[in-house]
Amino acid sequence: xxxxxxxxxxxxxxxxxxxxxxxxxxxxxxxxxxxxxxxxxxxxxxxxxxxxxxxxxxxxxxxxxxxxxxxxxxxxxxxxxxxxxxxxxxxxxxxxxxxxxxxxxxxxxxxxxxxxxxxxxxxxxxxxxxxxxxxxxxxxxxxxxxxxxxxxxxxxxxxxxxxxxxxxxxxxxxxxxxxxxxxxxxxxxxxxxxxxxxxxxxxxxxxxxxxxxxxxxxxxxxxxxxxxxxxxxxxxxxxxxxxxxxxxxxxxxxxxxxxxxxxxxxxxxxxxxxxxxxxxxxxxxxxxxxxxxxxxxxxxxxxxxxxxxxxxxxxxxxxxxxxxxxxxxxxxxxxxxxxxxxxxxxxxxxxxxxxxxxxxxxxxxxxxxxxxxxxxxxxxxxxxxxxxxxxxxxxxxxxxxxxxxxxxxxxxxxxxxxxxxxxxxxxxxxxxxxxxxxxxxxxxxxxxxxxxxxxxxxxxxxxxxxxxxxxxxxxxxxxxxxxxxxxxxxxxxxxxxxxxxxxxxxxxxxxxxxxxxxxxxxxxxxxxxxxxxxxxxxxxxxxxxxxxxxxxxxxxxxxxxxxxxxxxxxxxxxxxxxxxxxxxxxxxxxxxxxxxxxxxxxxxxxxxxxxxxxxxxxxxxxxxxxxxxxxxxxxxxxxxxxxxxxxxxxxxxxxxxxxxxxxxxxxxxxxxxxxxxxxxxxxxxxxxxxxxxxxxxxxxxxxxxxxxxxxxxxxxxxxxxxxxxxxxxxxxxxxxxxxxxxxxxxxxxxxxxxxxxxxxxxxxxxxxxxxxxxxxxxxxxxxxxxxxxxxxxxxxxxxxxxxxxxxxxxxxxxxxxxxxxxxxxxxxxxxxxxxxxxxxxxxxxxxxxxxxxxxxxxxxxxxxxxxxxxxxxxxxxxxxxxxxxxxxxxxxxxxxxxxxxxxxxxxxxxxxxxxxxxxxxxxxxxxxxxxxxxxxxxxxxxxxxxxxxxxxxxxxxxxxxxxxxxxxxxxxxxxxxxxxxxxxxxxxxxxx
Numbered sequence: 001x002x003x004x005x006x007x008x009x010x011x012x013x014x015x016x017x018x019x020x021x022x023x024x025x026x027x028x029x030x031x032x033x034x035x036x037x038x039x040x041x042x043x044x045x046x047x048x049x050x051x052x053x054x055x056x057x058x059x060x061x062x063x064x065x066x067x068x069x070x071x072x073x074x075x076x077x078x079x080x081x082x083x084x085x086x087x088x089x090x091x092x093x094x095x096x097x098x099x100x101x102x103x104x105x106x107x108x109x110x111x112x113x114x115x116x117x118x119x120x121x122x123x124x125x126x127x128x129x130x131x132x133x134x135x136x137x138x139x140x141x142x143x144x145x146x147x148x149x150x151x152x153x154x155x156x157x158x159x160x161x162x163x164x165x166x167x168x169x170x171x172x173x174x175x176x177x178x179x180x181x182x183x184x185x186x187x188x189x190x191x192x193x194x195x196x197x198x199x200x201x202x203x204x205x206x207x208x209x210x211x212x213x214x215x216x217x218x219x220x221x222x223x224x225x226x227x228x229x230x231x232x233x234x235x236x237x238x239x240x241x242x243x244x245x246x247x248x249x250x251x252x253x254x255x256x257x258x259x260x261x262x263x264x265x266x267x268x269x270x271x272x273x274x275x276x277x278x279x280x281x282x283x284x285x286x287x288x289x290x291x292x293x294x295x296x297x298x299x300x301x302x303x304x305x306x307x308x309x310x311x312x313x314x315x316x317x318x319x320x321x322x323x324x325x326x327x328x329x330x331x332x333x334x335x336x337x338x339x340x341x342x343x344x345x346x347x348x349x350x351x352x353x354x355x356x357x358x359x360x361x362x363x364x365x366x367x368x369x370x371x372x373x374x375x376x377x378x379x380x381x382x383x384x385x386x387x388x389x390x391x392x393x394x395x396x397x398x399x400x401x402x403x404x405x406x407x408x409x410x411x412x413x414x415x416x417x418x419x420x421x422x423x424x425x426x427x428x429x430x431x432x433x434x435x436x437x438x439x440x441x442x443x444x445x446x447x448x449x450x451x452x453x454x455x456x457x458x459x460x461x462x463x464x465x466x467x468x469x470x471x472x473x474x475x476x477x478x479x480x481x482x483x484x485x486x487x488x489x490x491x492x493x494x495x496x497x498x499x500x501x502x503x504x505x506x507x508x509x510x511x512x513x514x515x516x517x518x519x520x521x522x523x524x525x526x527x528x529x530x531x532x533x534x535x536x537x538x539x540x541x542x543x544x545x546x547x548x549x550x551x552x553x554x555x556x557x558x559x560x561x562x563x564x565x566x567x568x569x570x571x572x573x574x575x576x577x578x579x580x581x582x583x584x585x586x587x588x589x590x591x592x593x594x595x596x597x598x599x600x601x602x603x604x605x606x607x608x609x610x611x612x613x614x615x616x617x618x619x620x621x622x623x624x625x626x627x628x629x630x631x632x633x634x635x636x637x638x639x640x641x642x643x644x645x646x647x648x649x650x651x652x653x654x655x656x657x658x659x660x661x662x663x664x665x666x667x668x669x670x671x672x673x674x675x676x677x678x679x680x681x682x683x684x685x686x687x688x689x690x691x692x693x694x695x696x697x698x699x700x701x702x703x704x705x706x707x708x709x710x711x712x713x714x715x716x717x718x719x720x721x722x723x724x725x726x727x728x729x730x731x732x733x734x735x736x737x738x739x740x741x742x743x744x745x746x747x748x749x750x751x752x753x754x755x756x757x758x759x760x761x762x763x764x765x766x767x768x769x770x771x772x773x774x775x776x777x778x779x780x781x782x783x784x785x786x787x788x789x790x791x792x793x794x795x796x797x798x799x800x801x802x803x804x805x806x807x808x809x810x811x812x813x814x815x816x817x818x819x820x821x822x823x824x825x826x827x828x829x830x831x832x833x834x835x836x837x838x839x840x841x842x843x844x845x846x847x848x849x850x851x852x853x854x855x856x857x858x859x860x861x862x863x864x865x866x867x868x869x870x871x872x873x874x875x876x877x878x879x880x881x882x883x884x885x886x887x888x889x890x891x892x893x894x895x896x897x898x899x900x901x902x903x904x905x906x907x908x909x910x911x912x913x914x915x916x917x918x919x920x921x922x923x924x925x926x927x928x929x930x931x932x933x934x935x936x937x938x939x940x941x942x943x944x945x946x947x948x949x950x951x952x953x954x955x956x957x958x959x960x961x962x963x964x965x966x967x968x969x970x971x972x973x974x975x976x977x978x979x980x981x982x983x984x985x986x987x988x989x990x991x992x
Contacts, residue, residue, distance in 0.1 A: 032062040040065050055087040070117035072096055072103050095119055097130050097137065098155075104130060105140040127152045181218045190225045191262075193217045197251040200242055200432045201405065202443050202475055209432045210439075211325075212238050212252060219327070220255045224262060227281055234327030235259065236283035237379050240424050241432040244285065244404055256285060275396075284381070284423045287398055292419035296455070296466050301395050303386045304462035305356045305578050307694040313462075316354045316454065317385040319394060323424075325377045325431055335382060340450060341491045342366050342375075342427060352693075352705040353493060354452075356578055359692030359707050360493040365486035368476055371444050375428040384467060395466075399425050402472040425471055433478075440478055448474035449490045456497040462577040495692070497581040502564070503590045509560045510594070517552035524548045527905040531767030533819055551605030551935060557598035558938060561591060562723075565716035572694055572713070582692060582710040591712050595949065599942040606939050606968065609932055612763065614975035616927050617825075618659075618983045620652050621758040621878050623774045624781055648781050651755040655773075656986040658748055659759070663976045664969040665744055667933040668729040670940065674958045676725045677718075677944075681954045686721060690714040709952060715945055718954075722941050730933075745922045745930060749773070749811055753802045754791075756780035760878050761927060762815075765822050767906075769924035770916065772804040772811040772882075804882075804916070805893055813893070813916040814923055816906045821881065821889050821914060828874045871985045891916050929972065940965065 032041040035048035041062050042049045051057070051065035059066045067073050067087035077083045090096060090103035095118050097104050106112045106119035107128070113120070122128050122143035129142040146157035179188045186192065198213035199206055216238055222231035238252035246253050260279055263269040269280040278284035287295055305313045320339055322330035333339055337350045343364035353360050367374075383394035398421040404412045411418045426445075433441030449472040455465045476487060525545035534541060571580045583591070624647045681687045685698035690713035691706060700706060738746075752759060752773025762768035776799050777790045793799045803810045880886050891914030900907055900917075908915060925931030940961055947957035981988035 035062060052084065053086045055089070067096070067100060070096060073100050090117070098128070099130075102130075102137040104138060107141040107143045109143045110141075125152065127155060127157060181221050184218045184222060186221050186225060190221055192221045192225075193250060193255060195250050196220075196255070197248050199248060199251065201245060202445075203403075205443070207433070207435060207442065209241070210434045210436050211431045212241060215326075216252050216255065220259065223281075224259050229281055230327040230329075232259070232282050232327070233323055233329070234325070236285050236424060237323065237325055237327060239285060240379060240422075240426060241377075241429060243401065244420070244422050247405075247407065253285075256282075284396070286423070287421035291417065292398075292400075292421050293416050295398060295421055296416070296468060298466045299457050299460075299463055300466045301384055301386055301464055302388055305464065306462060306576055307357045307578055308576055309355075309695055314356050316356065316467075318354060318397075319383045319385045321381040321383070323379040323381075325379070330378070335380075340380070340427070342447060342489050352707075355693075355695075357495050357572070357581060357692070357694040358493070359495060359584075360705070361490065361708065362492075363488060363490045365488055366446070368480055368483075368485050368487060371428060371446055371476060371487070372430055372440055372478075372481060375430065377426055377429055377431045379424050379426050381424050382469065396423065398466065398468045399423060400468055400470045401425065402470065421468070425469075429473075440481075442478050444476045444478075445473045446476065446487060447489055448472045448487075449492065451490075451492040451494060454493070454495045456495070456578065456581055458498050458501070461579055494584065495581050496584050496587070499583050499587045502583070503587075506560055506564055506590060506594070509563075510556060513556040513560065514553055517556050518549060521545055521549040521552045523903050523905060527903070528764065530906065531764035531816070533765045533822070547604065547608045550601040550608070554598045554601035554605060554942070555938060557594040557601070558942065561594050561598070561712075561715065562719040565591070565712040566719060569689065569713050569716040569720075573689060575694065578694075582713050585711065588711050591715075592949070595715070595942070595945060599946045602935075602939045602942050605935060609935060610968070610972050610975070613663075613927050613972065614979045616979065616983075617762040617768070618980065619760045619874055619878060620655055620984050620986075621760055621773075621882070622647065622652050622875055623756045623758065623879060624648070624651065624779055627779060627781070651757055651780060652984075653986055653990045655752060655755050655757045655759070656980060656984055657991055658751055660973075660977055660980055660991045662744055662748055662928060662930065664929045664972050666929050666936060667733055668726055668937065670965045671962065673722070673725055673729065673940070674944075674962055677721050678954060678958050680721045680725075681717065686717055687714065687954060690717050711949060714948060714952075718945055718948065719941070722944065726937055745925055745928075749922065753811065754780060754787075758879075758882065759924070761924060762817070762822070762825070763927055766817045766819060766910065768815045768817065769919075769927065770804075770813045770815050770882075771924060772802070772813070774802075774882075776800045776802055810918055812919055812922050812924055814896075814919050815891075816908070816910040816915040816917070817891075818889065818910050818912060818914050824877065824889065825874075828870065828877050830870075867985060890914070893918070929969075936968075 030041075030047050035041050035058065037057055038051050039048045040051060040058050041047075043063055053065070053067075055068045055071050056065040057068050058064075071087040071089050074086050074088050075083050076086055092114070093112055094103040094105050095112070096102075107122065109126075110119040110122065112118075119141070123145075126143040126145050129144050130138055132138055144157075146152055149160050150157040151160050152158075179186050179190065179192070181192060193216070196213065196216045198209045198216060200209045200212070215234065219231045219235040219238060222228040223235050235252060235256055239256045242248075242252050244253055245251060246257070248254065260282055263279045263282060272278040272280055272284075275284065276289040277286055303313055305316070308314055315336070318335040318340075320333050320335035322333060324330060336354045341362065341364075343366055352358055382397040382399075384397060386393050386395065400412050400419055400421060402410065402412050404410065404420055404422070406420060411420060427447050429445040430441045432445075433443040435442055449470070451470040452467060453470060454467045457463045457465055474487060474489075522545060525541060525548055528544050528548075529537070529541045568580065568582050572582050626645050626647060685700065687709075688696050688698055688700055688706075690709050692710055693707040696703070696707070749771055752771050753775060755773065756775035756779060758773040759771040760768070761770070775790075776794065780787075782790075790799075801807055801809050804813065877886075881889055881891070884890055891910075893916045896917045896919075897907065906915070906917075923931070929936060943964055944954075944957045944961045947960045948954055951957065977988060977991050980986065981991060
């Protein structure tokens, strides 16, 4: 026996595996269209199968078989009780019934056709009856006439129309006394429109509407002649589709007003619920008897609303009456949970809609194709539902449509006096844009913005004026349909109150305080003029007054803004019955104006502050004197000479450096201030108190909806946190840190005493500050052992006190100086204004430069010598003045009066003698940032508030405020260092 070669056996197995792979899971691709007339499409095997019985053909949907014409279906069963359908031929003269299960004879009024094995049809007004009343099959069919305003429909007689009552005994307009309008019949003498305008005016185009053209005349005739409620509702809907336009004769709105006048004047129909514009049987479309101001100023809802969530009146209930476009009433539905929003489908945030005091806003995108395909044009009328004395009531909500046009003007976008309020509206209009039967709308209107407005009644608790809705419709062209895309729609609920009285009170407060600030600025300007030695009021004095007033007026504006906003925050957050509401953005215009002005004026004050500080005349008086004599080696045979040793300049440099370092220190720590502010606002979450939600807490992790922020409330929360943190810092540093740990300003005064250097400052021509740093030991240039010994003697009270006057500790003074001292000061200062070598300038190098350096050497030595001479002269002059050693220049020391301290002014003239006033501390810090903490603190607060207003981000505001503080400090340091080097003759290179 021959065997397959091993290689051939392997090929054969591979081939079998390939066949199994190819044919194991694939089937033929067959559709119902591929089946023949005697085949049906088997939905199980997805293939064409032959009809199981003879004389069967494919049924209408192609997925089964039915008996051919002239055959009836019968059921047969085999021995296993399996039923099958067979076809049995009908006897001659009989035809298959409509259901296919019996054979019947033709009705008397019809003829039998042996070719088609069928009967001719009954008349158009007849129906074919094949079954008896008990459901049994008749042996012979009957043609039954439809009477009493019925017509054949799907094998039975039905009413001619489900919406309108027709005239006549049939569903056709026969006879000379009957007129057909649209699909309806009316008597020829009926009240009908002579012409009808179906024009719809869109934003950029106007066109005739097929839907309005087909239905307007019929709706008008049925409403006015037969008082058909549905027809009257449809007439109102057509007017709404034409956007309440009254300037077009014979349009739907004109027809509506004609019927309204006819019902009211000719038929004497009553008003509904005494509402003049709402006539019986007609929809209420317009507010015509009262102006919008009158309507919206009514205290219409007698309910006391609350912000307490446990109160039943903490949420406003909105009810909507819904109508189909043909006027059919749908239902009264609850409209508080998404009914009026195009894109709401059970949002969790719906629970926050219409909560009293919560300003709610949802914006979403709607598919352009869905606007055509998925939405139906439904009409709405809204009411506020409430219970008064155990009786349920509905209060009508007027509508303000921004797109309403009258006399070629959008009057609803102007002032309230010219508004036209209406009642009914739609969310989507995809009907009026249809130009012909079967074609899609060329333009669709949709709700772009829907805004509910609830105004709190002034000077009352918990009630609102008539609420209203503002609608703004957008339009989409069908040209955008193929591309798809989305349009945005916004739903907004705004609770607000009138702030006219609020703004008036703010204006009065600013006016009164501004006058007081002007008086105070005038006092400061007078004080400055006296200190500057100016007798008359000149332009410079006026400029100083304006600069002082900028800072004081900025404080006034800040105080008014902060006070008003904090008051609103406290009342809004902790009220039960709704009493007040925070202002909306449009109502904060005065608040924003005050904020902008305050910041701008404060910037002017800070600039003025820095400029005045960096031009202060300052000199460091060195009290050190040479100690002993030093031998100087002479040349040749000349004997040795004795010469006083030089006094070290390093103590003066040291004091200059310390002064340079304290120029920009502050009473509070800005970085700590900003950190704590952000901690409370962002981390703890106090910024959430600034939302338009009276019940919100700092914890928002479980909130499904967060209301927007209110600018004035954000400012209020910021002021509370920022000011509280600043006051806490001031208390800590003033009463604890500076007393028990470190006081930089007092340490500087002590350092002056140890260094035997006094500081003489003149911030005006005849006014300044003095720090008495003369050592009680008479000298300070010594070694470490002696220095410790001197400090110990002071601690043991074995030496005098450091004060200017004997047996006193007062080292700091305010100086009111005579004009002669200023003149002498300028005269001594003149030699020091020469051209000493600038800091950091390199000496000339190279062969060519050597000659120039030699020529300039004498000039440079002369300038340096002149500067040194001037310094020594100024030191002797000022030390002599302090020591009362100048006969015609002297001073007295006295206390300031309470009134002088209060207004920071000097009442006594210093014409002959200067006056040194005890300042009770260290008032010289007014030439430093340290003494101007209030101005800098308010500047930081206003800058923080401004940046937050622009960005609505506290973190960004903190960052900008921090870096701006650094910039101001760097500017003050740079300019202050130059001024210090120039006035004290300390080389700027030694100021580190």
